[in-house]
Amino acid sequence: MRRRRWELIAESLVEWLIRLSGVSAIIFVFGIFYFVFREGMGLLWSGRFNFVQFLTSIEWYPTSQSHVRYGALALIAGTFSVTLLSMAIAVPFGVGTAIYVSEFCGPRAKETLKIVIELLAAIPSVVWGFIGLTVMNSLIIKLFDSPIGLNVLNGGVILALMSVPIIVSIGEDALKAVPDSFREAAIALGATRWQMVRRALLPAAKNGLLAAVLLGVGRAVGETMAVLMATGHSIRIPTGLLDPVRTLTATIAAELGESAVGSDHYQVLFIIGILLFTITFVVNLSADLIVRGIRGKA
Amino acid sequence: MKEKSASIGRGLAASLLTLSIALSGLIASGCDRTGETNNHGAHERLVIQNIGSDTMVNLAQAWAEEYATVEPAVSVEVSGGGSGTGVAALINGAADIANCSRQMEAGEIAKVKAADGQEPVENIVGYDALAIFTHKDNPLEEITIERLAAIYGEKGRVRMWADLGVQVPGCKSGEMILVSRQSNSGTYHYFREAILGKGVDFKLGTLDLHGSKDVVELVSRTPCAIGYSGMGYATQGVKMLRIARKPGETAFAPNVENTQTSKYPIARPLYMYTRGAPNDAVKKYLKWVQSEAGQAIVRATGYVPIVKETGLSAAVEQGAKRQ
Numbered sequence: 001m002r003r004r005r006w007e008l009i010a011e012s013l014v015e016w017l018i019r020l021s022g023v024s025a026i027i028f029v030f031g032i033f034y035f036v037f038r039e040g041m042g043l044l045w046s047g048r049f050n051f052v053q054f055l056t057s058i059e060w061y062p063t064s065q066s067h068v069r070y071g072a073l074a075l076i077a078g079t080f081s082v083t084l085l086s087m088a089i090a091v092p093f094g095v096g097t098a099i100y101v102s103e104f105c106g107p108r109a110k111e112t113l114k115i116v117i118e119l120l121a122a123i124p125s126v127v128w129g130f131i132g133l134t135v136m137n138s139l140i141i142k143l144f145d146s147p148i149g150l151n152v153l154n155g156g157v158i159l160a161l162m163s164v165p166i167i168v169s170i171g172e173d174a175l176k177a178v179p180d181s182f183r184e185a186a187i188a189l190g191a192t193r194w195q196m197v198r199r200a201l202l203p204a205a206k207n208g209l210l211a212a213v214l215l216g217v218g219r220a221v222g223e224t225m226a227v228l229m230a231t232g233h234s235i236r237i238p239t240g241l242l243d244p245v246r247t248l249t250a251t252i253a254a255e256l257g258e259s260a261v262g263s264d265h266y267q268v269l270f271i272i273g274i275l276l277f278t279i280t281f282v283v284n285l286s287a288d289l290i291v292r293g294i295r296g297k298a
Numbered sequence: 299m300k301e302k303s304a305s306i307g308r309g310l311a312a313s314l315l316t317l318s319i320a321l322s323g324l325i326a327s328g329c330d331r332t333g334e335t336n337n338h339g340a341h342e343r344l345v346i347q348n349i350g351s352d353t354m355v356n357l358a359q360a361w362a363e364e365y366a367t368v369e370p371a372v373s374v375e376v377s378g379g380g381s382g383t384g385v386a387a388l389i390n391g392a393a394d395i396a397n398c399s400r401q402m403e404a405g406e407i408a409k410v411k412a413a414d415g416q417e418p419v420e421n422i423v424g425y426d427a428l429a430i431f432t433h434k435d436n437p438l439e440e441i442t443i444e445r446l447a448a449i450y451g452e453k454g455r456v457r458m459w460a461d462l463g464v465q466v467p468g469c470k471s472g473e474m475i476l477v478s479r480q481s482n483s484g485t486y487h488y489f490r491e492a493i494l495g496k497g498v499d500f501k502l503g504t505l506d507l508h509g510s511k512d513v514v515e516l517v518s519r520t521p522c523a524i525g526y527s528g529m530g531y532a533t534q535g536v537k538m539l540r541i542a543r544k545p546g547e548t549a550f551a552p553n554v555e556n557t558q559t560s561k562y563p564i565a566r567p568l569y570m571y572t573r574g575a576p577n578d579a580v581k582k583y584l585k586w587v588q589s590e591a592g593q594a595i596v597r598a599t600g601y602v603p604i605v606k607e608t609g610l611s612a613a614v615e616q617g618a619k620r621q
Contacts, residue, residue: 058502063481066497074502133512138519147471147522150505229512232505233480244505254506258382258482 036277040270048264054271060235062255062265070268072275074235078245079279081238082227083220085156086163090220091213093160094167098212101168102175103197114169121165125226132158132230146242150232153241158230159223163216170215174208175201207291214287218280224249248272344579346374350384350397351484353426353510353528354568357599358397361587364595368586372579378509381484388571389413394580398569399426399484416574423587425602427552427565428489429529429538431477431517438464440540440549443493443563449524450476450489452499459522468521477513477525478504485510489526492564529553530600557602565602 043049049070057071101113136157137149144153178201186196202209232244233254252269259265348358355378362374381400387393389409402410402418410418430446432438438459445462448454456462458472465472478500479486490500507513513527518535529552532538540549543563556562570587572580586592593603 060502061499064497064499066499133515134519137516141520145470147469147473148475148505148520150516228508233507234503234505236503244503246506254480254508255482258380 033277036270036273040267040274042262043264043267044271049268049271054268058235058237060251062259062268068264070264072248072272074237075246075248075251075272076275077237078231079221079247079249081152081245082155082159082231082247083217085152085241086159086220087213087217089156089160090163090167090216094164094212094216095171095209097164097168098171098175098209099197099201102172103193103201117165117168120161121169123162125162125223126229128158128162128226129229132226136230140242144242148232148242148244150230150234151242151244152231152238155227155231155245155247156241158226159220162223162226163219166219167212167216170212171205171209174205174212177208178204210287210291214284217283221276221280221283222249224253228253248276344372346372346395346580346583347387347393348374348376348395348397348570349379349387349393350395351381351399351568352378353399353483353485354397356530357424357568357596357601360595360599361592364591365583365586368591369582372583374583380482382482385410385571388418388573394572394576395584396571398571399566400488401567401569402571410571410573414573418571418573419576421570421572421584421588422567422604423570423584424568424593424596424604425557425565426568427529427557427562427602428485428492428526429532429552430541431514431525431527431532431536431538433466433468433517433521433523434535434537435467435521436464436537437466438462438539440542442542442545442547442549444545446493446541447495447498449474450478450500450504451494452501454501466521471522473522475520475523476501476504477516477520477523478506479510479513479526480506480508483510485527488566489564492566528601532600554597554602568601 044051054070054072055076056073057069058074059069059071060074061067061069097113097117101110105113132154133150136154140146140149140151140154182200182204183196186200187193191199227247228250231247231250233246233250234244235246236243238245252272255265256269259269348362350358355376358374358376362376365372365374381396381398384393384396384398385402385406388396389406391413396418402420407417430441441462445456448456457474459466459469459474460472479489481487490498494500505516507516510527510531513525514531514533514536517523517525518533529538538552540551541563542549550556550561550563552562552565557565570584572584576584588604590605593605596603
């Protein structure tokens with residue numbers, strides 16, 4: 001009897017702990033949201049800040065002594081170009097590796113691959129940045145005859161290498177979650193292994209795979225140190241893969257330490273933070289809507 | 299499923315572990331600081347926090363290492379982050395000495411005074427000659443301040459190496475790649491003021507790198523590049539240009555002699571700031587830094603010492619460093 005009561009208490013205690021950790025995620029997200037908005041909002045409504053210029057001008061001169069200008073267009077273009085390229089590389093490689101690891105390879109290869117991929121995820125971003133700055137820079141100059149090797153291509157490849165492990169491990173989980181009866185049924189119908197993957201597994205696992213890709217996008221948009229070092233940190237609209245760029249995150253990282261708390265420059269950096277929030281929010285929301293759309297039709 | 303929950307448990311344990319390590323680190327560093335102000339016991343090592351300019355971080359590190367053999371009871375902890383970071387740390391009390399590659403601004407002095415009651419103490423501990431770097435294969439040997447302004451300035455017209463009359467081997471496009479620093483660096487502000495002039499901004503499209511070393515590293519790997527950084531960071535892969543104040547005047551190489559005699563146009567003093575009443579350990583350390591022994595390290599790291607020396611030995615040493 002006593003034991004039973006103890007179990008009941010433990011049960012409700014654990015239930016509350018789990019509930020608390022669930023709710024805490026929401027509290028943290030809103031807390032960060034509130035903080036970023038509070039720091040940036042003052043300038044946004046002050047009338048001194050030209051929002052149109054912010055979105056359409058490439059002139060970013062936050063510390064100018066004669067004429068301070070906050071035009072973030074080049075930074076936005078930089079973030080988009082690097083993210084797009086990295087996803088163009090990482091999504092096929094990541095999803096391909098996930099399919100191979102989960103469906104095609106033997107148990108030994110699987111173990112080795114998983115360890116190697118986890119190792120890839122464990123490399124700190126500053127090390128990636130350093131590789132970009134030294135090895136990749138020289139390599140790109142030699143291979144492409146480019147005047148400079150710190151550019152969209154360099155940053156994109158580095159970011160792709162950083163997001164592949166995330167896409168692989170979550171994508172593999174998604175494929176593993178598809179019940180074996182799907183596989184058995186497909187093979188019983190005479191499908192080859194590839195047909196089974198394409199017709200049965202991929203449609204069944206599409207939500208999980210999309211989540212994997214989205215987390216990869218999140219990593220690419222949010223990554224700071226590596227892109228700061230590998231992209232050249234140069235304000236311009238890229239016209240090709242070999243142009244250096246500067247991203248939104250790298251700008252915050254490089255300049256927040258120096259700007260005085262509460263100054264216009266400080267607040268503009270937080271407005272960039274709001275912009276980053278909005279971008280990730282829109283990406284997540286549209287992905288959610290796409291998934292619902294697919295589900296609705298099915 | 300079981301496997302998964304186990305791995306989640308492991309992950310949780312690992313993150314708790316890192317958290318506790320981080321916390322104990324914080325607590326430990328807190329202890330260090332109280333140890334420094336209150337505890338003068340023989341077993342405690344006194345810690346001097348030395349924060350600031352990235353230009354000076356190698357030099358400050360070299361001083362700290364040498365001082366450990368001179369005064370084993372005192373440990374000097376050096377970190378970089380930029381001159382502004384050092385001043386901020388001096389204001390909030392995290393630093394005993396702030397390294398600055400520029401003079402403190404009036405606003406900053408006022409903030410130190412507000413926090414401490416006294417004005418900070420300024421010590422000149424050496425000179426830094428800002429060098430203009432190109433790739434070692436670049437045939438260009440000298441340049442004027444005016445030309446540099448035309449290369450780096452917002453309205454400057456020089457964009458190609460051909461505009462300077464040179465053809466750089468390995469740089470097929472002929473485009474100049476301008477390497478600069480991020481706006482939190484003292485070097486960036488000094489270059490803007492000394493080369494571009496008051497109120498003039500940099501051209502858009504410069505590559506704004508994080509550290510002094512990164513600039514030299516990148517220039518040594520990029521035939522098309524030109525960049526500026528402290529002359530102490532020179533490596534074998536780069537060349538330092540001689541600089542003339544005006545067209546037609548003699549150009550001077552960035553070396554010890556030309557800096558001490560003010561012939562080299564872009565050199566600046568390096569400062570170490572303390573609060574108004576530094577403790578004895580800090581005073582002693584600064585005295586040692588400015589002594590012959592401390593200044594020998596300034597020379598060895600490629601900067602220019604404050605004490606006069608015979609021009610010949612300086613030139614010899616500089617020559618040895620170049621090779």
